[in-house]
Amino acid sequence: MGVAPAATPPLAGFRPETREFMAQIVSRYPTRRAGLLPLLSLAQEEHGYLTVEAMEQIAAFLGLSPTEVYETASFYTLLHFRPIGEHLVQVCTNLSCALLGARPVVEHLKQRLGVREGETTADGLFTLETVECIAACGGAPALQVNGRYYERMTPSAADALLDRLAGER
Amino acid sequence: MADTIGLTLNGRSQEVAPAATIWQAARAVGLEVPTLCYDSRVAPAGNCRVCMVEVAGERVLAPACARQVQPGMVIETQSPKAVAARRMVVELYLADHPLGTCGVGKGCELEALARRLGLRGSRFPARSSAPKPDLSSPVIAVDLSKCILCRRCISACSDLQVNNVIGLDARGFSTTISFDTNLAMGRSTCVSCGECVSACPTEALVERLHQDVAFRPDARKTRTVCPYCGVGCNVELHVVDNRVVRVTGTRESAVNLGKLCVKGRFGYDFIQHPDRLTRALIRRPGVPREAADQGDPRDCFREASWDEALDLVAARLGGLKARYGPDALGVVSSAKCPNEENYLIQKFARVVLGTNNVDHCIRLCHASSVAALIYALGSGAMTNSSFEVYSSDVIIVMGSNTTENHPIISSHMRQAAKRGATLIVIDPRRIELVNHAHIWLRQRPGTDVALLNGLMHVILKEGLHDEAFIRGRTEGFEQLGPVIEAYPPERVEAITGVPAADLVRVARLYGRAKAAAIYWGMGMSQHTTGTDNCLSLINLGLLCGHVGREGTGLNPLRGQNNVQGAGDMGAIPDNYPGYQPVEDPGTREKFERAWGVPLNPRRGLTITEMMEAMRQGGLRGMYIVGENPLVSEANIAHARAALFRLEWIVAQDIFLNETARYADVVLPAACFAEKGGTYTNTDRRVQLARQAVEPPGEARADWEIICDVAVRMGYPMPYEDLAEVFAEAAAVTPIYAGLSYARLQGEGLQWPCADATSVGAPFLHKERFTRGLGRFVPCHQRPPRELPDDDFPFVLNTGRVLEHWHTGSMTRRSHGLDALYPELLVSIHPLDADELRVRSGDRVQVVSRRGRITARAEVTEQTPKGSIFIPFHFAEAAANLLTIDALDPVAKIPEYKFCAVRVERAA
């Protein structure tokens, strides 16, 4: 499905290279919709988060409805729908991490950063989130920053990590 | 498979249908298993786990709604384990949705269930944060704090209506339902069909209109038929204090399965609008017609009693007839009126006035389709039923924006496509159905015959035609070859702009299909080549033998709720009821006997011909019932000048519309909700309507008014009720002969229904065509009348939008519809808009050789480059000031779909 020739090219909101790469990705799968997740992460890479327009254009490109795209995207905590800070701190609060002390880490981070869960610091440096299992139970409590894992977290270990990240600027 | 299987339900042996689910089997033997997420119209989702039952020997409980029965099963619906599980599930729901959450009175199913299970509350903590209410839609209130995530709305929106707007946001505790990419409902692609509202078991989704009274326990429900389009959906009108305050769909109806579109569900406020006419009006002496253009048109009139108004109407019509002869009078009947009233109106014209000058809006919508179908097959109606889309493996939709004009048929088509049928859309506009289509052919406007000839060219060349069918059931085939020889795909590509390869693909799909059906709309019929367009569709159907079997056929989707019936009842100038020609002496004699007067042997004038006759002075007086030609006619300025030449006009309507305001006498009529009668929908189904409220003031049903005028003119029409009128009409209309009110009580019947034992026909032309053999009538491509040029470079296409109806007299007086689509938008392609430096929302002036209008632009790729689209519902910027009154030579239908215009930026 999704055959419409249109005046504005599909995926008009992306850079030409991205557009080309997206088409290439889709061609690897037996069905177009199978390309959804890789396309969503490419979109996030390009814009920093998933804009409504990006999701609509991907939907049209894959022959999906916007709601199908959003349902899938919103299932994943790695995909965002609002601009996020330079460092995305995601603390796992699922079973193993919770048992081994994730909550105190979260509470500490909230205090130190002065934000609530899901918010970004005023300087745009950090976004704090709690997430479901990130498959690091062996190192619980665990968190990840921009996809990198940090395990056996304590409030002071988290402090040290944040200092280092802030200093990298 | 055996007819029934044996199993044990709550300790008793039972015989049940083998394909049944446990829930269905239980219900069949009188056991109610509670459900929450189950909707019998779609496949069970098995989400809520409220319906769990215990099956002996199984480790876990089974969902009764989804689990099929098996021979020998031992089922307990009320075992302690099942009841405990059920109570637990409901208790969990109550955590998010405590008792008393729903307050409007819609009737919370969760609460009812909790009461039934004896639950008073929940032991579990509630969700911490609940989303705020969303009031962005003018017709639907969303309050997700009341949502229990049963997902019935998702299945209503995606599986039933196939609008695919609602989804699930996030996961775990933070899950909510969401619209599109988590937009407010009013900003999403939601089309406000309200199906989710009707599915929602709580008040998370609820109607906004008249919320204060809509759910009052004393509301009465009356089942009747939707007053808008030809789909003929069955509705329940909810009435409080003689006001319609809510509309719901009838789930038992085979036509719509309870589904409705936004017009059917939310377009009812016009019934009780203060503008309704409540007294007869007589033009004040010396006030000219054009005085109605200034100020309030009501000031041109004074109120009168029925007696005075009726006496005057009878005297003036009688006077004109005596002075100029019967053919100086014309009658416009209404496709919004039921069959009985159309029967009486045409009888009044023929018997009392003595003229065949009677017509209705069929002239302006599908006259060419009907002419072509009657000429080639012998019957002018849709050959299939709308639910037969589920039996077709290939469905072609050509020149029909079905989603906006026949919404519920479109929803059936989308469901069929979802279930695997190949949907092919052929349309210059990127209509909504394209989203669901496998192939879309975007032809240039006005090149339909070439495209169809191209398809036939490929089919013949590749030998995909049905020789046996052609030999046995058709004539004139030998004339087809030489014509379509001239349309090889490459040439057709040059004419139509459709790539040759796509043409070949479609030809093969249609030619090889097991059962293919074609549906079309006014994109085909409203052209000077309208009859040719439709004949070409018929040629295609005959060529492949795709007519006369289930799921195969040729289907003009009829516009008005009773345009099929008005034609059936003879409200057309050339035929008596049942398409029996007035010029046939034998038929005439039959009707002279039935009606007891000598009849006029000359065929009458069509609406479009009446306009010409007014202009030339041949027509002196008009009786216009429920029509608004000064918005709906092509080239209105011309039509207005013609109408103003009439000596005398009587208009009968529910509003003082843009035509009635120029009349000499205006008679206040009752609307659909205020009377009974029968309506014949687009698939020939005759359905019974029922009165729900009393008419306002002194307004009366059209049939009563017509009868009173007839009596005053010396021809008594003493009918007790509409059933008696129907019986008389059926007696002289062979295709209705077997119908009676008694037989129409349930789902109605589809004509032809020749006698009291016939059950009607879902599809036509089974073993033979109505006229005997199907006739090939090959046509060559001819250009539209007025082509674009340097001064007028754009093609103007006109039509309708989902939220409005015809001249807007009803929909623009319905609060919800007006709020959803408040003003006219001119659609223009982005590249054209760039060139004109116009953005969405800018005001533009559209100019044709006949007139000009100003309106806001909507920049959209829906419209092809070089073409603009304007809906014709808006009298203040009437599209028909621009359109051309060039007619199809056979059917006399105007070319609404093509004329040349210029677009300018307006100040």
Ligand code: SF4
């Ligand atoms: S009103 Fe109709 S289209 Fe809109 S969300 Fe509800 S079901 Fe879907």
Ligand code: SF4
């Ligand atoms: S589809 Fe037609 S008949 Fe059905 S509710 Fe809508 S307007 Fe009424």
Ligand code: FES
């Ligand atoms: S009704 Fe059976 S699972 Fe919901």
